[in-house]
Amino acid sequence: MKAIIQPDKTSHALILTQKPIPIPAHPQDVLVRVHATTPCKGELDWALYAPEYILPSKIPIPGQDLAGSVLSVPEGSKFKIGDSVYARIEANRPGAGAEYALPRESELALKPKNLSWIETAATPLSSLTAYQALFTQGNICVAALTGDQIAKNTNANLRVLITSASSSVGSWAIQLAREAGVGGIIGVTSxxxxxxxxxxxATEIIDYTDQDISDWVAYDQSREVDLIIDTIGGPSLAYSWHAIREGGNxxxxxxxxxxxRPDGVTKKANSSFYLVNPKGTDLDSITHLIEADRVKPIVDSVVEFDDFAKAWEKVEAGHTRGKVVVKISGEM
Incomplete structure (x- = not known):
């Protein structure tokens, strides 16, 4: 099969080469013909900075987002040959930057019926990250998504600030917060x-080209928020400490x-760094929202398989609006 490979973990240089079609070896392995994948900013450095997680034995195929068709399933699987599926493949296994991939059943969900393969590939990592940041790691009541009125009332009294709000994760977080009935949704953008x-x-905007988060909240302390979802790090994360409420997240x-945490900021807040959990069951919940036309993926651009390097270069450069998608097969 044709596959994108990162030969040297110290370099972002990628090559297109031939690799053997993967053979299912784990009890949950599902063989999938890949139709599209997407780069993730920073993924080409994971093996360098997290060697205890990304082992040298990993075949270095990037692109952990997958949209494709099932070719084989383990015995007793809930999926069947021919199913259209999507997934976030765990980062410590080969990704979907190839004609075939091996996601695990626990990572998979059926493809949303109203999305193209391009849109489907743009969905897993970004939507899962936003969904889990809001509802698993954060303090937003997920039951509001399915109409629970008590949860809606609770969320209506909350304020959420989302950095890099036009990015792939940020755009999903804004939409999901909206659908959960969050009262104040503050997007940081240009x-x-x-x-x-x-x-x-978004109900409020912080234009970071005009003011930073700390200046914005200093103007009016009632602007403090209950939850901050940081997708960019650096100074933006430091400024965020000024905007969180006492006891916030x-x-x-x-x-x-x-x-x-900046010097002089003594307020107590629950803070955490987390890695996305590639749960197919969470993708199922997201699929229901997509098929109801309540949320949608944002596609920045589409790149042909042979031009794959342009996709990773664009993502690493930053400032994309949504996801850059790489077409692997001709099925779109």
Missing amino acids: TKNIGFVRSLG IISVCSFPEQS
């Missing part, structure tokens, strides 16, 4: 993306928030 972020459901997918 001037050019203000209209886009508002269209997703700061969730980062980039680094440990406590390490970015």
Whole structure:
């Protein structure tokens, strides 16, 4: 099969080469023909910075987002040959930047019926990260998504701040917070993306080209929030400490928030760094929302398989609006 490979973990240089079609070896392995995948910013450094997690034995195929068709299933599987599926493949196993991949049954969900393969590939990592940040790691009541009125009333009294709100994760977090009935949804973005972020459901905007988060909240302390979802790290995460309420939650997918606490900020907050859990059951919940036309993936651009390097270069450069998708097969 044709596969994208990262030959050297110290370099972002990728090559397209031939590798053997993977053979199912784990009891949950499902062989899938890949139709599309997406890069994730930072993934080309994972093996370098987390060698205890990304072992040298991993075949270095990037692109852990998968959209494809099932070719074989383990005995007793809930999936069947020919099913259209999608998944986030655990980062310590070969990804979907190849014509065939081996997600595990626990990672898989049936493809949303109203999405193309391109849109489906743009969904798993970003939607799971936002969903789990809000409802698993954060303090937003997930039952509101299915109409629970008590949960809706609780969420209506909460304020959530989302950094890099036009990004792939940020755009999902804005939409999911909106659907959960969160009363205050603050999106941090640039001037050019203000209209886009508002269209997703943000009730307030912080234009980081005009002011940082700490200046924004210093103007009016009533702007403090109950939950911050940090998707960018760096100074933005440090500024976020000024905006969290006493006893609030700061969730980062980039680094440990406590390490970015500014001098002089003594308020108590629950803070954590977390890695996404590739749960197919969470994807099932997201699928229901997609098929009801309540949320949708955002596709920045599409790249052909042979031009794969452009996709990783664009993502690593930052400032994409949504996901960059790599077409692997001709089925779209």
